[in-house]
Amino acid sequence: MNTYEIIKKKRDGKALTKEEMNFLINGYTKHNIKDYQLAAFLMAVYYRGMSFDETTNLTIAMMDSGKVFDLSAIPGIKVDKHSTGGVGDKVSLILAPLVACYGVVVPMVSGRGLGHTGGTLDKLESIPGFRTNLTYQEFVTNLKSIGLAMMGQTEELAPADRKIYALRDVTATVDSIPLIAASIMSKKLAEGIDGLVLDVKTGSGAFMPKLSLAKKLAKIMIEIGKKMNKKVTAFITDMSQPLGRTVGNALEVIEAIEALKGKGEKDLMEVVLTLGEAMLLMGKKANTKNKARKLLQQSIDQRNALEKFRQLVRLQGGDERVIDDYSLLATAKYQIGVKSSKAGYVAKIDTQKIGMLAVELGAGRKKLEDRIDPAAGFIVNKKIGDLVRVGDILALVLANDIDLARDIALKFSGCYSFQKNRVFKPKLITSHFKP
Numbered sequence: 001m002n003t004y005e006i007i008k009k010k011r012d013g014k015a016l017t018k019e020e021m022n023f024l025i026n027g028y029t030k031h032n033i034k035d036y037q038l039a040a041f042l043m044a045v046y047y048r049g050m051s052f053d054e055t056t057n058l059t060i061a062m063m064d065s066g067k068v069f070d071l072s073a074i075p076g077i078k079v080d081k082h083s084t085g086g087v088g089d090k091v092s093l094i095l096a097p098l099v100a101c102y103g104v105v106v107p108m109v110s111g112r113g114l115g116h117t118g119g120t121l122d123k124l125e126s127i128p129g130f131r132t133n134l135t136y137q138e139f140v141t142n143l144k145s146i147g148l149a150m151m152g153q154t155e156e157l158a159p160a161d162r163k164i165y166a167l168r169d170v171t172a173t174v175d176s177i178p179l180i181a182a183s184i185m186s187k188k189l190a191e192g193i194d195g196l197v198l199d200v201k202t203g204s205g206a207f208m209p210k211l212s213l214a215k216k217l218a219k220i221m222i223e224i225g226k227k228m229n230k231k232v233t234a235f236i237t238d239m240s241q242p243l244g245r246t247v248g249n250a251l252e253v254i255e256a257i258e259a260l261k262g263k264g265e266k267d268l269m270e271v272v273l274t275l276g277e278a279m280l281l282m283g284k285k286a287n288t289k290n291k292a293r294k295l296l297q298q299s300i301d302q303r304n305a306l307e308k309f310r311q312l313v314r315l316q317g318g319d320e321r322v323i324d325d326y327s328l329l330a331t332a333k334y335q336i337g338v339k340s341s342k343a344g345y346v347a348k349i350d351t352q353k354i355g356m357l358a359v360e361l362g363a364g365r366k367k368l369e370d371r372i373d374p375a376a377g378f379i380v381n382k383k384i385g386d387l388v389r390v391g392d393i394l395a396l397v398l399a400n401d402i403d404l405a406r407d408i409a410l411k412f413s414g415c416y417s418f419q420k421n422r423v424f425k426p427k428l429i430t431s432h433f434k435p
């Protein structure tokens with residue numbers, strides 16, 4: 001078998017065998033296959049697609065590129081959540097401690113910012129000292145101790161995904177259904193979970209903006225889960241505008257902590273609570289959605305979820321004082337208001353562009369080796385359906401470089417479209433797919 005032939009086969013639209021997929025993924029993980037060859041393969045997949053069997057084989061090869069965690073020694077049902085990626089999507093930071101409060105074990109392995117979307121790891125690392133590079137042993141110890149651990153892929157867990165994810169980010173090959181499905185499912189299946197709740201985003205800020213494609217992605221991931229004997233359920237949720245009010249790592253951590261203090265934005269909390277219900281049901285901690293929602297609300301009201309988050313931060317080496325004192329997080333030197341030059345109801349927001357502007361500002365990476373500026377980002381004031389007058393502030397740009405901030409502020413207003421007539425807010429939860 002040789003790499004050139006495999007790339008050529010995919011380029012010509014032919015289906016790869018299980019052996020070919022294993023050869024490619026093993027070779028890449030072990031550094032025998034070069035970045036440029038895998039990049040060519042990824043682009044071939046982007047244009048040619050993959051059958052369900054190929055996608056499953058790719059998922060399994062990526063899962064088997066490292067250790068498959070065995071969490072059977074930890075009591076309790078292990079349930080995780082994963083989002084296909086969005087802008088301002090800080091759901092995991094709120095949801096994981098919220099659900100763990102009730103004894104659902106949450107072994108969460110997350111990713112970094114990808115393309116225009118933010119990543120849970122980058123957000124968590126904006127907390128001074130917070131370590132996401134846990135070893136397997138630390139992961140297990142933390143799960144035993146507080147029922148929750150949040151880490152990134154290591155050399156141990158789905159290392160193929162970690163490498164491929166980073167390569168896709170810089171080769172414009174992120175928004176491919178088989179590549180997203182294999183990426184998400186490989187690391188989730190390697191975590192040793194019993195169940196998984198998927199948040200598949202749709203709308204202008206999603207990798208799959210079209211609802212029909214988001215649904216297709218959800219169904220494929222559920223099918224892969226079924227094949228691997230895991231309970232998987234998927235929600236299609238709106239990403240036609242940033243979720244909540246903030247975009248950017250430290251800003252999103254603050255918003256998540258505020259949410260855990262009972263001051264979460266309505267749209268953000270609706271997604272958190274909907275996914276949380278499904279996780280409590282899967283974890284057998286409630287038998288109806290209503291009961292689950294009551295429990296979740298209770299743990300916010302009584303600050304139990306906030307305490308669980310504090311335990312998480314402490315256990316993973318972070319400075320837990322940030323929870324009470326946001327000034328301990330990175331803060332931007334400059335804040336610039338984006339003034340609207342137009343009036344009307346906000347009809348559309350180009351959320352992908354907002355995500356790319358956040359990357360330009362330093363909240364994400366353009367190249368693999370780029371460093372994140374944790375303070376950079378936006379506070380969004382106006383969302384779809386809001387009435388805007390000329391001169392109103394659409395958003396605040398937070399940055400450490402004043403010229404950059406001014407430039408981004410100019411571009412930011414171009415992400416908004418207005419209309420004269422009233423606009424309804426987009427439906428937040430569009431569909432729910434069960435196996």
Ligand code: URA
Binds near residue numbers: 084085165174
């Ligand atoms: N999230 C992932 O983990 N992988 C993708 O490819 C996209 C979103």
